[in-house]
Amino acid sequence: xxxxxxxxxxxxxxxxxxxxxxxxxxxxxxxxxxxxxxxxxxxxxxxxxxxxxxxxxxxxxxxxxxxxxxxxxxxxxxxxxxxxxxxxxxxxxxxxxxxxxxxxxxxxxxxxxxxxxxxxxxxxxxxxxxxxxxxxxxxxxxxxxxxxxxxxxxxxxxxxxxxxxxxxxxxxxxxxxxxxxxxxxxxxxxxxxxxxxxxxxxxxxxxxxxxxxxxxxxxxxxxxxxxxxxxxxxxxxxxxxxxxxxxxxxxxxxxxxxxxxxxxxxxxxxxxxxxxxxxxxxxxxxxxxxxxxxxxxxxxxxxxxxxxxxxxxxxxxxxxxxxxxxxxxxxxxxxxxxxxxxxxxxxxxxxxxxxxxxxxxxxxxxxxxxxxxxxxxxxxxxxxxxxxxxxxxxxxxxxxxxxxxxxxxxxxxxxxxxxxxxxx
Numbered sequence: 421x422x423x424x425x426x427x428x429x430x431x432x433x434x435x436x437x438x439x440x441x442x443x444x445x446x447x448x449x450x451x452x453x454x455x456x457x458x459x460x461x462x463x464x465x466x467x468x469x470x471x472x473x474x475x476x477x478x479x480x481x482x483x484x485x486x487x488x489x490x491x492x493x494x495x496x497x498x499x500x501x502x503x504x505x506x507x508x509x510x511x512x513x514x515x516x517x518x519x520x521x522x523x524x525x526x527x528x529x530x531x532x533x534x535x536x537x538x539x540x541x542x543x544x545x546x547x548x549x550x551x552x553x554x555x556x557x558x559x560x561x562x563x564x565x566x567x568x569x570x571x572x573x574x575x576x577x578x579x580x581x582x583x584x585x586x587x588x589x590x591x592x593x594x595x596x597x598x599x600x601x602x603x604x605x606x607x608x609x610x611x612x613x614x615x616x617x618x619x620x621x622x623x624x625x626x627x628x629x630x631x632x633x634x635x636x637x638x639x640x641x642x643x644x645x646x647x648x649x650x651x652x653x654x655x656x657x658x659x660x661x662x663x664x665x666x667x668x669x670x671x672x673x674x675x676x677x678x679x680x681x682x683x684x685x686x687x688x689x690x691x692x693x694x695x696x697x698x699x700x701x702x703x704x705x706x707x708x709x710x711x712x713x714x715x716x717x718x719x720x721x722x723x724x725x726x727x728x729x730x731x732x733x734x735x736x737x738x739x740x741x742x743x744x745x746x747x748x749x750x751x752x753x754x755x756x757x758x759x760x761x762x763x764x765x766x767x768x769x770x771x772x773x774x775x776x777x778x779x780x781x782x783x784x785x786x787x788x789x790x791x792x793x794x795x796x797x798x799x800x801x802x803x804x805x806x807x808x809x810x811x812x813x814x815x816x817x818x819x820x821x822x823x824x825x826x827x828x829x830x831x832x833x834x835x836x837x838x839x840x841x842x843x844x
Contacts, residue, residue, distance in 0.1 A: 434459045435532040437766070438516055440506045440700075442466050442492050444752045445537035445738030447819070448759035450492070450499060454767040460499040461529060463506055464538070465521050467492050470560055471823065472752055473814050476605040476786075479563040480570065480612040481839035483830040489560060490819045502527070506538060506700050511731055533733045533766065536704075536714065536722070537759070540695035540739035540750060549671035554691040557601055566605075566690060570612070571843040573687040574621050587627040589685035594676060596668055597692030598634030599641070600785045603651065605690060606632050607788035610658055614789075616839045631661040631684075633668060633676070634693075640793070642749075642783060647793040650802045654787055695750050701740050706731065713750075714741040718775035720762055735762060748778060784810045 437458045439446045446462065447469035453460055471488040478485050492501045504518040504527065516529045542558060544550040555569065556562050570593070577587045593609055595602045613628045632639065632655065639655075639662060640648045655662050670677035671691075676684045697712035706722045707715040714736045715723045721730035723744065738755035742748045757778060765773045782796030784806065792810040794801035801809065811831075818824050 436461065436530065437533045437535065438463060438529050438531040439535045439537060440464065440516070441537035441539055441738070441740075442469050443537060443539045443738055444469075444472070444755035445539075445759045446535070447490070447492070448756055449535060449537065449737075449763050450495060451819070452760060452763035452767075454763075455498040457767065458533075460495075461531075462492055462499060462501045463504050463516070463518055463529065464492070464501075465503060465505055466559070467501060467503060468560075469819060471814075471818055472558075473817070474827070475557055475560075475563050476601070476608045478560070479557065479566040479605060480608045481567060481841065482608060482611070482834050483827055484840075485560045485563060487823060487826040487830055488818075490823060494820075502529070506536075509534065509704065509734070511734060514733070531733075534735070535762065536701075536734070536736040536740060537738045537755070538698060538700060538740055540701075540713075541698040542691060543694040543696035544691065545693065547668055547671060550691050553671045553673050554596070554689040556691055557605060566688070568843060569688045570609070571841050574617070574624060574841075575843065577624050577627065578621060584627075587624065588629070589674065590687040591624060591628045592631065592684075592686045593629070594631045594633060594684070594686045594689045595692060596633045596676075596689060597694070598632055598636060598639030598662070598664065599692065599694070600783065602632060602634070602690070602692035603639060604786045605692065606630060606655070606660060607786045610655075610660055610788040612839055614658070616841065619838065620841055629661070630659070631663060631686075633663045633666050635665070635667050637665050639664060640785060643785070643793060643795045644800050647795055647800060647802055651785070651787045651793055654789075654791065658788060695739055697740065706736075707744075709742055709747070711742075713739075715744045716741050718743060718746075719765070719773050720758060720776055737762060743776070746778075753781060754778060784813065786810055 435458050437460050439449055439462045442464040450462055469490040474488050477483045478488055504520050507519050508517040514531050518527050542556045555566050573590045577590045595606045609630055617625050617628055638648050640651055652662055667679040668676055669679050671689055676686055706724050709715055716736050717730050720735045720737055722734050722736050724731055737758035739750040748754050761776045784792055784794045786792045790807050791803050792807040794806040794809055
């Protein structure tokens with residue numbers, strides 16, 4: 421048996437902080453922790469941060485994948501990164517046990533403070549066939565797979581041996597989920613079908629079809645009713661079918677099975693219906709809510725014991741956690757604010773932390789054709805003006821100047837020359 425390696429990396433009397441995850445919470449915390457006070461180590465199977473608000477854009481070639489990725493090893497002079505999966509936490513000895521992705525090795529890390537920010541997994545609600553036959557949209561690899569499938573369906577449909585019926589089936593793209601992720605991907609797919617397919621596959625344009633399925637009665641359920649109505653009407657005018665109040669019973673290789681047992685032939689299914697706990701979070705002995713997220717106190721300490729006592733020096737933030745009696749949405753906005761709060765509190769030398777308070781800044785979603793919806797306390801915007809705000813906000817929130825330059829460059833390239841449809 422491979423003997424675990426205990427790594428002690430604290431130097432110069434600095435405390436050691438181990439961060440699990442490279443998502444919004446983990447990466448922002450890595451950026452803002454005081455490296456003069458802490459030795460920081462990051463553990464994650466992914467060696468980069470993904471700017472998720474523009475993931476849908478990369479899935480159809482509006483921008484390229486590297487525009488939204490920020491390598492963790494850019495912090496090599498101030499932090500240490502290990503590729504691995506967190507497996508077990510020994511809170512008594514303050515040791516995190518990890519597995520290598522290859523499953524051929526294990527290692528363990530000592531910590532003074534541990535931050536759990538490993539995100540969440542897609543929620544399939546137990547629907548058969550989703551993992552085998554549908555695509556998700558959480559990682560760059562997911563965006564790449566979606567892009568490959570879209571182009572592949574058009575290439576297959578353009579084959580002279582493909583029948584009319586097969587063309588219609590191949591070019592029917594279904595998105596399951598009417599939240600911001602599903603709607604923005606649908607909008608990006610619509611733009612691709614409208615502005616690029618007409619030029620590159622003119623004979624196939626009549627066969628292309630886009631459908632959005634959701635078990636809820638309305639899309640964009642968290643948005644103002646007028647904005648929901650605007651987005652719904654726009655999708656219908658554009659030819660995108662909105663099938664709300666529809667439950668997917670099963671996902672097969674080339675079709676959807678609905679609750680009424682009817683079957684719909686499709687060329688691609690993207691599953692974007694929400695999140696659930698990943699296996700590591702499920703395995704932890706800490707308290708969880710009904711959705712299996714870790715419960716934390718107002719200072720982001722995880723809770724355990726009959727009296728929900730805070731575990732010393734173990735924190736959780738982002739999609740994998742929620743504050744007790746204060747149900748937080750699983751969004752990048754929450755994780756970002758929590759990471760900024762925790763970095764500020766840990767960087768302090770005083771022992772009197774202030775409780776975390778979430779400030780909702782609103783929500784926005786792209787709906788296609790250079791239009792978006794914007795829902796804040798002060799503004800309920802829609803159309804081109806909201807789209808300008810959507811692009812400006814996303815550009816501003818990107819984590820490096822390299823990303824900002826790349827995003828602007830590819831937006832311009834797409835506007836001038838269209839989306840790249842290379843299949844590789």
